Amino acid sequence: MTRADDDRLRVGVLVSGRGSNLQALLDAAARPGYPARVVVVVGDKEQAPALARARAGGVAAVWLNPKDFGDRVAYDVALGRALDEHRVGLVCLAGFMRILTGGFVRAFSGRILNVHPSLLPAFPGLHPQRQALDHGVKLAGATVHFVDEGVDSGPIILQSSVAVDADDTEESLSARILAVEHRLYPEAVRLFAEGRLTLAGRKVLVR
Structure with a gap:
């Protein structure tokens, strides 16, 4: 084949x-x-x-x-x-x-995934990196989640964090989060393809 x-x-x-x-x-x-x-x-x-x-x-x-x-x-x-x-x-x-x-x-x-540049449920919607900086959080990151009928509100599959530096701009923080997205998204797709994800209410069980 x-x-x-x-x-x-x-x-x-x-x-x-x-x-x-x-x-x-x-x-x-x-x-x-x-x-x-x-x-x-x-x-x-x-x-x-x-x-x-x-x-x-x-x-x-x-x-x-x-x-x-x-x-x-x-x-x-x-x-x-x-x-x-x-x-x-x-x-x-x-x-x-x-x-x-x-x-x-x-x-x-159950067959739609999204990647979002924040640690959901914090900072859904537009400009989450700017929201993170405005709120003075110490950790930001990326989330891969199932899509439901809300905005960035579906069950979470994977998350990974990055430290927020004191001198970060929206651009510098976005670049570091994007690198995490590029690693996280293919891994979530792999887990889905291998049948290792189970939806249990709002939780996603990873086998």
Whole structure:
């Protein structure tokens, strides 16, 4: 069996921006023994560098223009159709700046992951690194979690912290957290692909 037609978990990635977490997943999938592979990347911005990364990696890249749809529900129906066409078993959000509708989340329930640059439940939403600095916390970090119908509120899979330095700026703290995201996200996908995650209410049990 070749890697082109293997039976690894098929992952779809939703993007809006530069795609550095997408690249971390692509790099992980290229390593021997990794149990998942990215089969499609869907973006809402035509010029998103993440879509170019996908094409460069030989992965299907799909642009869905929000202006072509009457509302969020119609957009998310098309989004789900694009993922289903590629027989996706797991959806990963990687800098996707749209809030998913409840219908989409329910359709892929238990199969959507997100990475967020804070130690959730602290600092959900936009600019969490700035929020961390404004609150004077001593530890920041990254979280990979299942996606539910709230904003950054789903059950937590993995977390890792970084120390906040006294002279940190939003940019310097963001860079250190991003390095953690690049390590954490592929590991969470690995655990999912290996069937080692069990949802128990708000808790995720890792075997």
